[in-house]
Amino acid sequence: MRRPSEFTSRLVRTAAAAGEMPAVESDLRHAILTGDQPPGTPVPIDEVAAFFGVSAIPVREALKTLFGEGLVEHRPHVGYRVAELTFLEFRELYDVRQALESAALRAAAVAATAADHERIRAAHVALAGTGPAMGDREYAAATRRFHFALIEPSGMHRLIRMYETAWNITEPARPMARVPVHERAGFYTDHEQLVAAYLAADTEALVAASELHYAHLKAAIAEFADDPECFADPA
Template identity: 60%
Template sequence: MTRRRSIFASRLVNTASDGEQPHVLDDLRRAILDGDEPPGTTIPIDAVAKVFGVSQNPVRESLKILIGEGLVEHRPHIGYSVAKLTFEEFRELYDVRQALEASALRAAVQHATPEDDRLVGEIHEAMATATRTHDERAYHAESRRFHMALIVPSGMQRLLRMYESAWNITEPARPMARIDDVGRTQFYDDHDRMVEAFVARDADLLLAESSQHYAHLREAIAVFADDPDVFLTG
C-alpha cells in the first residue's frame, strides 16, 4: 500500500501557471482517467496537498466531487482510493454506453458534415498507427476519440455528458490497453465498417455494425474478468 501511495503523488502534475490557483479537481481527475493508477490505488490527501501547495480542504472537496462522478471511493478509517468495480458493474457500463451510443448515432448521421467524416477517418488511421507501433496509451486514447467523434454530431449534449461519464468510470481499468493484437485488429475492422456506414449516412447499417462491435468488446473484456488487480472479487 505504501508503494501505491507514493506513486500516486509522484505522478500528479500541477498544471497551474505561476500565480494561478491550482487546478486540484481537474488535475486529480486527469491523473485518474489517464489510467496510470489502477483501481484500488490509495489517494493520500497529505501528499496530494503538498503537490498542489494547498491545504487538505480543497483536496477533500475535490475528492468528494470525484466520488459523485464514480471515479473515487471513500471508506471510513481507511481513506480515499481510485474506485474499483466488480466485473458485473464494469460490464453494465458497456451496456449503458451502447444504449446511449445507439441513440446518438442515428441523429449524428442526420447532422454529420464532411468535416466530421474527415475527423472520424483521421482518428481511425491514428488507431491503426497505434496498433502497428504497439502504443497502448495512444490506442486507448484514440479509441475513446473515435467513438466520441461518431456521436458528437448528434448535438445531444445531455446524452453526450452521460456517455462520457459512463466511459470515465471504466477508464482506470484501461481496458483497451489490455487487448491483444488480435483483438485490436478485430476492433479495427469493426471501426472500418462503422466509418463506411457513417460516411454513407446509412444509420441502420451503422447501428448494426456498432452492435456487432459491442459484442466483440464484451468478449474482449471477459478475458480479464477475474483479474483481482482490476476488479473487486468475492
C-alpha cells in the first residue's frame, strides 16, 4: 500500500454535515497558515482529492484560489507546492504590513469606541499571559489577534484584507518559532507602548511605536535570514 505524501499525512478534514461537500479550500488554507505544511511542500492533487473524497476538480479550484492569495505556487509540468519566499521577499511583506498598519492605526485610534478599547486590552492581556511556556503557534495566533484588534476599528475593510493577505503569506515559514523567548519579551514591551498610545488617541506616538516594533521584528527575522528551512535560495 502506498504511503501518504508528506502533505496529505498532515491534513485535517473538518467535520461536515451529512450531504455537505468537504471544506477543501478552507481546510487546505488552514493547514498552510498554521504551519502544518512547510514552505516548498508539494501538494499532490490526486492524493488530496482522495483524502477529501472528491474529484480533482474542487482541489484544483481550491489551489487556484490559494495561488491567488500567495499561499501556494505552481510550476508547469511539476505542480503545486506551498509557496516559498526568499528572505528579501519576506522582508518586503513586513514592509507592506508596516505601511498598511500605520495607515489603519491613524484612523483606528480616532474611531475606536470603549468596546474596541476593551477588546484591545483583552488581546494584550492574553498575549502577555502566554509566557515562555506558550508554544510558538499559540504565540503567533495571540500576536495576530492583538494586531488585528488594533486596526479593525479603522473600518478600512479593503486595507485590512490586503494586510491579512500580506500576513498570511509569511505564515507558512512560522517566523515566531525561530524567535527566542527573550526577544518575544521585547516585543511585549513594544505592545505596551502601542496600547498606551492607542488608548490616549495619540496617533503620532502610536505610529512611532508601530515603526519601532517593526524595526525589532525585522531585526529578529534577519538573524535567521540564511535558514534554508525558512527561506528559499535567492538564486
